[in-house]
Amino acid sequence: MAEAKKPKQRPVKAVRRDAAEGERRLWTRLRRKQVGGATFRRQYPIADVTASFACIARKTVVEFDTSKTALASEKSHEERRLKRIASLGWKIILVTHEDVFADLDAVADAIEAHLPPPIVPETTPQKDGATRPVPELDTPPDTGWQP
Numbered sequence: 001m002a003e004a005k006k007p008k009q010r011p012v013k014a015v016r017r018d019a020a021e022g023e024r025r026l027w028t029r030l031r032r033k034q035v036g037g038a039t040f041r042r043q044y045p046i047a048d049v050t051a052s053f054a055c056i057a058r059k060t061v062v063e064f065d066t067s068k069t070a071l072a073s074e075k076s077h078e079e080r081r082l083k084r085i086a087s088l089g090w091k092i093i094l095v096t097h098e099d100v101f102a103d104l105d106a107v108a109d110a111i112e113a114h115l116p117p118p119i120v121p122e123t124t125p126q127k128d129g130a131t132r133p134v135p136e137l138d139t140p141p142d143t144g145w146q147p
Contacts, residue, residue, distance in 0.1 A: 022064065022097035023052065029108045030062065036112040047088055049081045054090075057118045061085055062111060065094040091116060 030040040030053050040062070044054035053062040066078055082092055093114050099107050 020064075020097065022100040025104055026062070026095065026100050026107065027053070029104055030111075035108050036115045038115055038118075046085055046090065049084050051085060051090075055115070058091075058116050059089060059119060060091045060093060060115055062093045062095060065096050068096075 027042055029035060031042075033039055038055045038058055038060075040053045040055050042053055044051045044056075044061075046054065046061070051061040052064060054060070055062075063082065067075060086092055091114075093111055095107050095111070
């Protein structure tokens with residue numbers, strides 16, 4: 001019996017290289033913990049779909065809303081993708097290309113306002129199977145250095 005072949009996905013590097021200008025602009029703000037101190041990853045795979053931008057620690061995805069400009073078939077595909085991501089427990093924040101071009105700072109502020117607090121485990125497992133509380137982390141002193 002022949003196996004059903006999965007459709008080939010484009011390599012992530014090609015998707016990043018061919019990204020729309022709005023996605024590039026938003027990535028310049030989401031990278032390097034500039035929005036709410038959250039670490040975002042670009043083109044992050046979640047189960048069988050790929051999220052545009054994902055913050056793993058806060059289980060949040062930022063996607064572009066294409067509902068106004070997409071064709072009907074693209075809209076249904078996008079809706080299925082977003083439902084799949086949401087069904088796995090991820091929060092989805094939708095932004096538009098128009099908003100990114102109009103006021104990137106306002107988009108970054110809105111994303112920061114909608115970010116949930118980081119998911120931090122309350123206990124850590126030990127080798128013997130027991131658990132112990134996670135120690136409080138001291139924050140390093142602010143040196144004033146910025147990249």
